[in-house]
Amino acid sequence: MSEPFDGTTLLDLARSARDLAYAPYSRFQVGAALQTTDGSVFAGCNVENAAYGLCNCAERTALFSAIAAGYKPGDFIAIAVIADTPEPVTPCGSCRQVLAELCLGDMPVLLANTAGARRQTTVGSLLPEGFRLAPSA
Numbered sequence: 243m244s245e246p247f248d249g250t251t252l253l254d255l256a257r258s259a260r261d262l263a264y265a266p267y268s269r270f271q272v273g274a275a276l277q278t279t280d281g282s283v284f285a286g287c288n289v290e291n292a293a294y295g296l297c298n299c300a301e302r303t304a305l306f307s308a309i310a311a312g313y314k315p316g317d318f319i320a321i322a323v324i325a326d327t328p329e330p331v332t333p334c335g336s337c338r339q340v341l342a343e344l345c346l347g348d349m350p351v352l353l354a355n356t357a358g359a360r361r362q363t364t365v366g367s368l369l370p371e372g373f374r375l376a377p378s379a
């Protein structure tokens with residue numbers, strides 16, 4: 243059975259979202275695209291701030307946008323992330339924690355770089371034994 247999402251399309255959407263990044267401090271642009279169970283896609287880019295601790299990653303922009311639009315934990319089937327890194331970019335610890343809260347452990351995470359390298363992992367493998375209070379998504 244083929245997967246219920248098209249990884250190449252999701253990565254293309256993440257690549258377009260990356261162009262929208264507001265990253266005047268790091269100059270490091272990241273894009274993400276999150277697909278919901280009903281086929282919607284939420285794109286996200288990183289949004290930085292002069293108070294550096296307020297910088298928000300592309301992954302969390304996409305996840306928070308989906309939640310703000312009414313989607314619930316567990317309503318997501320895949321996320322793609324892309325940046326200009328030598329190897330496919332890999333999410334920071336904060337994003338891993340948020341992914342673990344809002345997505346199922348076996349949800350695919352597609353990681354890519356702008357040169358075309360890509361690999362696939364899961365939310366659970368990115369944060370084994372993560373902290374949680376809420377029941378699993």
Ligand SMILES: O=c1ccn([C@H]2C[C@H](O)[C@@H](CO)O2)c(=O)[nH]1
Nearest residue numbers: 268270272288299300332333334
């Ligand atoms: O997976 C990642 C890693 C980093 N960033 C952002 C945060 C910051 O704006 C910039 C440099 O860390 O890249 C993301 O958006 N996603």
Ligand SMILES: [Zn+2]
Nearest residue numbers: 299333334337
């Ligand atoms: Zn992050």
